[in-house]
Amino acid sequence: MSEAVSALGGLAFDGYVQVAETGPHGMIVLRSKGDGLEGALAALGLPVPGQRRIVQAGERAVAWMSPDEYLIWLPYAEVAEAVAALEAALAGRHHLVANVSDARAVFTLRGTGAREVLAKACPVDFAPGVFEPGEVRRTRAAQVAAAVWMSEDETFTLVCFRSVARYVFDLLSTLARPGSEVGLYR
Template identity: 45%
Template sequence: MSERVTPAAGGRNGALRIMGPESRGMVTLRADLADETIAAALGDVLPLGVPGRREGRHDGAKGALWMSPDELLLLCERDGAGALVARIGEALDGLHHLVADMSDARAVFTLEGEEYREVLAKLGPADMSPRGLAHGEVRRTRLGQIPAALWLRGDTRAEVICFRSVAGYLHDLLWQAAAPGGRVGYFQRADGPPA
């Protein structure tokens, strides 16, 4: 089998530390999340439960991210994805669903630094103000020319998930937007976004 190819690891640029792209265990589950039978059947397999609209839950390497009314993105250890797919398949046997190991299809970047909102706001249409996008929320949007999911983990940490095939593009995009001298400071300004 061919090896996974990912672009070179990032580092610090200006006030932002860009780490990745990292290949994480990812499982896509598609099923009617509003269906209580599905949630009940998933019970023990998903210790984090089924997250609400645009919610991201995590516990160590485990994560459950709401992607759409019928799609969840489950995070796990890189080599645990296959087993998770099998466990979900067993739990939902007989119920209408689709579950697949998508680890090789996606890449994750981690941004560390207080200015991640500034940097991400330069790259897409998402409202990056603290009021527009709260901690713990998952926002699927566009960064430059590609789709990406933003997951805010705290005041100084955000994760960006994109397709692995465009990880090199996203890395360059983030790197350039974070370059020293390009600081906008909109979210710190007195006439910045409404509180």
């Protein structure tokens, strides 16, 4: 088996917001409804998140992506074992479990202007009190599909397809350029 390589080799930009590509991360898409979902996620030590929520348990997390889709986040080395556990827990039920770790790129945005940088790119209200830690949104970052969540104050994670990683990095870096602040959310 080959060694995991991040999409952009950890490329980073330090503007009025820090933008960094942070992969590789383990990611599993789970599509399932109804019976067995709670037990399947519990086998990984995770609860079922509420609508537009992400919940963490140590190094693992699960994000609600749609009424029957969840994104499971875990250390890269644990993906194969987690896929097997999910498949076993959901055996005989209609479901899909897919390892998407190598198909995604992950970015972290840090700084007091992180909400503003994302608001410039995404049609989401990132205002304090509206978008807080534990919130997740599927959206667009300019012209590409993305998922965004706030992991802690002034820190956001953005996940996109690996094929558009350079575009997303360049977009976020441009929006985070010193001197491009507009003062939104301050």
